[in-house]
Amino acid sequence: MDSMNVPEVLEIKRIVEESETVKTFIFSWDFRREVRPGQFVMVWDFRDEKPMSVSLIDHVRSEIGISIRRVGEFTGRVHGLSEGDLLGIRGPYGRGFELMGRNLLLVGGGIGMAPLAALADEATARGMRVDALVAARTVDELLFLDRLEAAGVNISTCTDDGSCGFKGFAHERLLELELEHDMAAVCGPEPMMFQVMRILDENAVPTQLSLERYMKCAVGICGQCCLDDTGFRVCAEGPVFWSQELSRIREFGRYRRDPAGRRVPW
Amino acid sequence: MLETSICNIELRNPTILAAGVMGSMASSLNRIYRGGAGAVVTKSFSLKPNPGYRNPTTVEVTGGVINAIGLSNPGVEAFREELKLVDEEVPLIASVYGASPEEFASAAASVEEYADMIELNVSCPHAMAGCGAAIGQDPELTFRVVSAVKDAVDAPVSTKLTPNVTDIVEIARSAEEAGSDALTLINSLGPGMKIDIKTARPILSNAFGGMSGPAIKPVAVRCVYDVYRSVDIPIMGVGGVRDFQDAVEFLFAGARAVQIGTAIMYDGPEVFMKICRGLEAFMMAEGFSSVDEMVGLAHD
Numbered sequence: 050m051d052s053m054n055v056p057e058v059l060e061i062k063r064i065v066e067e068s069e070t071v072k073t074f075i076f077s078w079d080f081r082r083e084v085r086p087g088q089f090v091m092v093w094d095f096r097d098e099k100p101m102s103v104s105l106i107d108h109v110r111s112e113i114g115i116s117i118r119r120v121g122e123f124t125g126r127v128h129g130l131s132e133g134d135l136l137g138i139r140g141p142y143g144r145g146f147e148l149m150g151r152n153l154l155l156v157g158g159g160i161g162m163a164p165l166a167a168l169a170d171e172a173t174a175r176g177m178r179v180d181a182l183v184a185a186r187t188v189d190e191l192l193f194l195d196r197l198e199a200a201g202v203n204i205s206t207c208t209d210d211g212s213c214g215f216k217g218f219a220h221e222r223l224l225e226l227e228l229e230h231d232m233a234a235v236c237g238p239e240p241m242m243f244q245v246m247r248i249l250d251e252n253a254v255p256t257q258l259s260l261e262r263y264m265k266c267a268v269g270i271c272g273q274c275c276l277d278d279t280g281f282r283v284c285a286e287g288p289v290f291w292s293q294e295l296s297r298i299r300e301f302g303r304y305r306r307d308p309a310g311r312r313v314p315w
Numbered sequence: 316m317l318e319t320s321i322c323n324i325e326l327r328n329p330t331i332l333a334a335g336v337m338g339s340m341a342s343s344l345n346r347i348y349r350g351g352a353g354a355v356v357t358k359s360f361s362l363k364p365n366p367g368y369r370n371p372t373t374v375e376v377t378g379g380v381i382n383a384i385g386l387s388n389p390g391v392e393a394f395r396e397e398l399k400l401v402d403e404e405v406p407l408i409a410s411v412y413g414a415s416p417e418e419f420a421s422a423a424a425s426v427e428e429y430a431d432m433i434e435l436n437v438s439c440p441h442a443m444a445g446c447g448a449a450i451g452q453d454p455e456l457t458f459r460v461v462s463a464v465k466d467a468v469d470a471p472v473s474t475k476l477t478p479n480v481t482d483i484v485e486i487a488r489s490a491e492e493a494g495s496d497a498l499t500l501i502n503s504l505g506p507g508m509k510i511d512i513k514t515a516r517p518i519l520s521n522a523f524g525g526m527s528g529p530a531i532k533p534v535a536v537r538c539v540y541d542v543y544r545s546v547d548i549p550i551m552g553v554g555g556v557r558d559f560q561d562a563v564e565f566l567f568a569g570a571r572a573v574q575i576g577t578a579i580m581y582d583g584p585e586v587f588m589k590i591c592r593g594l595e596a597f598m599m600a601e602g603f604s605s606v607d608e609m610v611g612l613a614h615d
Contacts, residue, residue, distance in 0.1 A: 054375030054580075058513040091371070095516050098370035135514060139374075266373035268580045271384055272337035272358065280337070280346030285583070308366040310339045310389040 053082060054268050056093045056137030062112065064132055067192055070119045071160060072128055073104060076138065078113040085145030086168035087234075087259055087289040090115065091267050093137030094130075097123045100264045102236075102288070103141060104163035104193075106170065116163040116192070142267050143288045146257050148172055150231020154254065155181040155202075156219055156245050158237025162192040164259055165236055173200045180230070181205070182222060184237065188213035220244035228252040234289075235259070240315050243302030246292050256292040260301070263308055273310065276300055316595055319353070319606040321549045321571050322471035322496045324406050324431045326353035328594075329562070329606050330587045333553050333576035334359055334410040334434060334475065337584070339388065341400035344407070351588030354406035356574060357394070359436040361412055361446075362422050364390035368441075369520040374509050379528015379555065379577055381507045383441040383521035386412060391425050398429035408473070412436040414445040416463035424467040433470050435460060435495075438477035438502035440525040448477040448502070454489035461493035473551060475499035478534050487542040499551045499574065500538045503527040528577040529555045536568045543569025543611055557581065559593025566606065567613040 065073040078084070089102045092115060105114030115138075119128045127136070146168050153172045157165040162183060172179050179200075184207040185191045191213060197204055206214030207222040215222040219241055233249050235242050236259040249256040262274040262283040274283035277300045281287060286294075295301050304312045317328035331354040337343040338358035347355055367387025373380055388394065394409075401407055409430035411422040423433045437457055439447030450456045457474065464472055474490040476483055478501040487498055503525025509518045517523075535554025543550060552570030556562055557578040565573045578586045603609055 052375045054373075054380070055509070056371065056374070056511065056518060058511055093371055093518070095514060096369075097520070137511065137514075137518075265367075265370060265384055265387075266380075266382065266580075268373060268375070268380070269583070270336050270380075270577060270580045271373065271382075272339045272343050273387075275337060275340050275343040275346075277340065277342040278345075280340070280343035280584075282337070282343075306389075309364040309387055311364060311393055 054139060056091070056139045058135050058137050061130060061132050061134050061136060067116060069189055071116055071192060073114045073116040074127070074136065075105065075112050075114040078111055080108055080111060082141070084113055084141045086171055087145030087164045088141040088143050089288060090138050090140035090142065091264070092127070093139070094123065094126055095137065096126070099123050100267060102164040102259070104166050106167045116160065118160040140267065142284050144286065146234050146289050148175065148177065151177055152230045153177050153179045154228070154230040154233040155179065156184070156223065156233060156235045156237070157181065158184045158219055158241045159186070159190055160192065161237030161259070165234055166193040166196060168234055169197055169200055169202050173202060179203065182207060182219055182226070184208070184219040184222070184241070186210065218244070220248055223248050228254050230254050232256070239302055246295065250292055257289050258292060258295060259288045260290060261288065262305055273306070316598060316604065317591055317606060319571055321551065322432060324354070324471070326406055326572060328353040328591045329566070329572035330590055331408070331551060331572050331574045332356055333574035334436060335384070336576035336579060341397045345402050345405065347584055347587065348402065348405040350584045351591055353572065354408060356408040356434055357410050358388055359386055359410040359412045359439065360388045360391055360394040360422060360426070361386065362391050362418055364388065364393070371518055371520060374518045376507070376509055376526070378530025379526055380580065381505065381509060381519065381524035381526050382503070383519045383524035385521065386439060386442055386446070391422050395426060395429065398426060401429070406431050408432040408434050410434040410436050412439065412442065412446055416459045419460050420463040420467035423464045427468045427470050430470055432473055433464065433468060434473045434475055434499055435464060436475055436502070438475050440477060440479060440503055440506045441521055441523055448479060451477045451486060452480050454486050457486055458489045458493040461490050461495045465494035471496035473497035473499045475502055477502050478504055478538050483538050484541055484545045487546050491546045491548050495548060497549045497551065498542060498546065499553060500542060501535045501554050504531045504534060527554070529557055531555045532561060536564050539565060539570050540568040540613060544614065556590070557586070559590045559597055562590055562594055563597060563609070566609040567611070569611040569614065571606070571610050
């Protein structure tokens with residue numbers, strides 16, 4: 050058998066339309082290769098390959114799902130695929146979320162809810178109380194609300210334009226909540242996470258956040274996803290980091306790198 | 316005990332981060348040094364920024380990986396900014412590439428002030444036409460590149476050669492005659508390729524890529540052994556080093572130090588410390604008191 054570092058070509062078993070711009074692609078998965086919420090896979094459409102986080106981990110039906118927002122050429126091509134079409138998947142890679150305590154807070158922005166949806170499933174199955182702050186620009190982009198509700202998650206929503214729930218940014222909404230959770234898990238646009246982390250740190254809530262960087266090899270050698278100043282590799286030490294770790298990452302919330310390695314401000 | 320030197324650059328141990336691996340940013344170079352490496356080689360830089368190839372750029376194969384990242388780098392201006400941030404105590408080897416002797420010389424000269432040594436990548440097996448192995452497979456072109464760089468810089472220069480030639484000794488001599496102060500042997504092997512059998516597609520976007528990892532070590536050790544007998548300049552061995560036994564083989568073949576890359580995929584950045592511990596224990600058990608005593612022993 051080939052190693053996990055070779056794309057395995059899988060049939061798309063089902064496609065779920067989550068919103069106008071987001072689809073979840075579901076594959077049969079052999080769980081001898083364990084997947085944790087927060088880990089990612091490299092998705093190959095035979096022309097290009099991008100990292101995508103795993104949004105569904107179903108041990109009972111032996112399935113995993115990957116939720117993809119249509120933003121550019123690659124994601125546009127993948128959105129054009131149908132059930133039965135093929136995609137290459139290698140991985141999973143990186144360090145996922147850890148669960149601890151009894152009360153979990155999720156803060157997700159846009160497609161950042163993808164790994165948190167998988168985490169919510171695991172946490173509720175373990176009997177944890179889960180509060181989720183689901184944020185997006187508009188009501189159409191709020192993701193996984195039905196799925197979270199079915200899992201028993203207490204949801205509050207927040208939109209930039211006020212089209213659903215609180216009008217404003219996630220960190221502004223967070224200031225109004227009782228933050229007495231045993232832990233928080235956060236994923237979304239980096240400027241959002243930067244603000245959210247500050248508030249959760251002030252409230253002494255142990256927090257894990259999932260970072261996104263341009264990936265090439267995903268196996269820890271190319272160095273493309275290394276973070277300043279520690280040199281942590283997002284593909285190996287991440288993509289999930291504790292806030293104490295991110296407090297040592299000078300580039301967090303400030304810049305990322307393009308495929309050539311040039312700095313690009315957020 | 317593990318101390319060694321190459322071209323008067325003092326190294327606390329003979330393990331060096333190989334070019335192209337975690338080498339684009341000061342942060343990762345510092346991390347690798349703090350983690351135990353004796354020196355670091357940067358990713359190869361060129362005058363202009365280069366985004367490299369589209370993904371997939373890396374795939375695992377039996378005994379290693381094949382990669383065609385495509386020499387992606389932010390260009391020499393941004394590279395200078397990174398090099399400024401590398402910790403003072405880190406012995407730093409700057410790897411440069413270009414499409415002509417003039418480009419090599421210009422790139423080398425613009426980073427010289429931040430580097431202890433310049434390594435010339437005339438051997439990348441998947442570079443665009445005119446770069447990489449196209450140079451290192453031609454003794455005359457190799458001579459011209461090395462000469463141009465030597466005229467342009469005062470820092471010592473190591474030329475990194477490709478194994479994909481009929482006679483690596485001929486190329487090595489050519490680099491030495493042109494003034495190369497050291498040699499780095501070898502770059503990745505091939506190019507090779509991997510095809511997905513369900514879709515009949517080559518996996519790498521570039522179709523071909525350079526093979527690295529444990530499977531290429533016997534070729535690398537032979538290259539070091541061959542070249543050691545024919546040149547008078549020091550050699551850094553590279554290709555498939557994963558444990559201290561591998562490092563010992565390279566030293567015995569004639570290398571003064573070993574560069575390590577793909578092993579980080581298997582064992583993480585801690586691999587440098589692991590190899591150094593093993594090497595030290597081996598030296599004590601075998602009665603060696605310095606790395607120098609081991610260099611070239613296989614030739615006696």
